[in-house]
Amino acid sequence: MAVTELGWTGVPLAMFAGAIRVSTPFLFVSLGECLTEKSGRVNLGLEGTLVFGAMSAYAIAYLTGSPWLGVLVAGIAGSCFGAIHGFISKLPKVNDVALGIALMMFGTGSAFFLGKSFIQPQAPHLPSIDFGFWTSIPQLKVALQINPLFFVGLAIAIAMSWMFRTTRIGLIVRMTGDSSATALAMGYSVDRVRLLATTVGGFLAGVGGSFLSLYYPGAWNEGLSSGQGLMAVALVIFARWSPMMCFWAALLFGAAGAIGPALQSIGISQGYHFFNAAPYILTLVIMIVSISPKRSLRGAPGELSITR
């Protein structure tokens, strides 16, 4: 007996599916930003990296027919943006925040410019993993179609928190982010550590972009990103610079972003635009609640230009 109308029970289900779908790009960008900020720099250019990643992934997938190659190329393109940020930031008197904004514009602008010819054609999508083989309820079946990048992101989050705790590289990154004088005194090149962290962070943001064009929404156009790259910065603060917390925070943002479509799927379209604004409202609320003039931000890397 197949139930086709789930009614109100469909909302949490759709939100669950939506949360996973919408959270994946948040997860990648915030992990990238988390790594960068742990090393003591802020890269606001990740929004541009995300858009450029989306475009390059789509273009490569279309041209080669392999979506995974697209993901890889998006990551490499992201690394290039990260490396540019890391390299220019170490020049004297360069402000990393201002540079990030410049790179954000550069990333989106060049993606729009190079991506003009890929707006119409249809590129192959990333496959999804079917966890719903055991059920015949269509909504459940759809909800359990989970994209593989989500699991990759989860694995990276786990690996990253393990790295920060138990590897030399992880400890060095935390040290440069918290007290560059100490790192220098121990003979580590602070600039190099930050360059590498920003580059890898860019890679992750690029991969996050590829998800947008190759899975959900699943096509390349200029309105693809709606500020995920910038919201990820707020998300990292909310997650107190902890990769695992980034994962949960990304899910929360994802769920907030899924409210509108989930309600629409059961026919409630009133306030659709209001619910679509939920992630932005959530960002604002988080910023207001978590930042108080009386308390210092716990867990913030000491060298960060936004908290110093």
Added chain:
Amino acid sequence: MTDKTMPAVGLETVGMTKIFGSLVALEDASIRVAPGTMHALLGENGAGKSTLVKCIMGFYQPTRGKIIVDGVEEIVRNPRDAMKLKLGMVYQHFTLVPSLTAAENLVISRPDCPSIVNWTAELANLEAFLDRMPFKVPLRTPVSSLSAGEKQKLEILKQLYLDRRFLILDEPTSVLTPGEADEILGLLRDMTRAGELTILMITHKFREVNAYCDEVSVLRRGKYVGSGKVSDLTTDEMAHMMIGDTKLRERSARVEQGADRTVLELSALFASDDEGLPAIASVDLKVKAGEIVGIAGVSGNGQSELVEVLSGQRDLDDGRIFINGQPFEPTRQHMDKFKVFGLPEEPLKNATAPRLSVAENMAMRSFDKPPISQNGWWLSPRPMKAKARELIAQYRVKTPGPDTPIQNLSGGNVQRAVLARELSGDVEVLIVANPCFGLDFASVADIRAQIIEQRNSGAAVLLVSEDLDEILELSDRVAVMSEGHITYVSPIGETDRNTIGHAMAGGH
């Protein structure tokens, strides 16, 4: 290094010279530290002590000079070279990474830190290491939540963990209570006696030199003036070596004040610390004109928060402040109107903009008034610099010039520069916190005399200090702060050290 019987390392400098631009910070300094001894390096503020040891550690490149380690001439290009020679240093400021735990700080400082840290094994190793060490610290706590004393212990433990055998300590006890200082220095002396370690210690406290050190070397204005065994020298002789024939400032006599006018009144103050927990609670206190009220207490009992509240760095949760009966808000306008001045602790952090010049820092109270500012908005640098030169001369601030960034000044001279700014005007209320931290004895005498002078000319002075001797010397009335409350108040003539000490320890 052939016939060495003890692991401790000996060191010698020959003709060390360091020139910063036009300033000769160190000239031809040659000192000898024998292995297995505790050696004190003395000198006034700005004498070049920190500069000398930073040259030894390869932190600065000396303009000229040689370093001889265990009889062999060595070239130290950077701190890593020094590390290889088993030289280590604990700096005047902390160099631990605040967000890492004590264990993480220790393990990452090791040159052979493994790529993947096996924490079970490392923690077992560290516990075993701590068992051999004279003092302990909690290993799993982030450094940011350790007390100053624990941080200092951890800094020293880190050096021992890295198997350094020649240890330089730059004013190691300035952040410690006398009890902690005695504990740490006593244990370190035992290690030097056993031939495991050599210590070169910079300090301004003769008490520590006499109690713990074997030999002293003295610098004066960048030059080496002599050395000797502590047992052969009296404190006066050492003091004379430090300042030469300069006359110490006479202690100002206390003028009896007839006035009985309350100037500063704190009424039921409540404030929270950075974590939002209560730091001070229902603090009531009155300070009269021409009176010094000293607040004694073990550090961390709310004194810093109280000073921050009074200087506008921290919001009040509840309570009022009155000056001459009028409500006072710690804003720039009110401070100006009521003539409230202050010298907070750690002046480089709390009372200056470190990268701005000495002149700009000295003008922070007056830059928006004539003659520095015309019509309230146009700054003219010339009167600002002229005023700064005047203050530099009057308060004997040692600086290459008014344009030097204030962070390049030695610790004591930052203190003087701030004091020059705060005391040069007409003072009604003065709030000072640990004014003599890290100062040489001549400066201490000088600054204490100035505080007394302000009192004599009718200012209401609130003095917060962790140094009980300072409180006893300066105050007219003592208040003790414990766990955020004022638990004891008494005129200085009716109390003694023991009673105050008892109140500080929490007995009411």
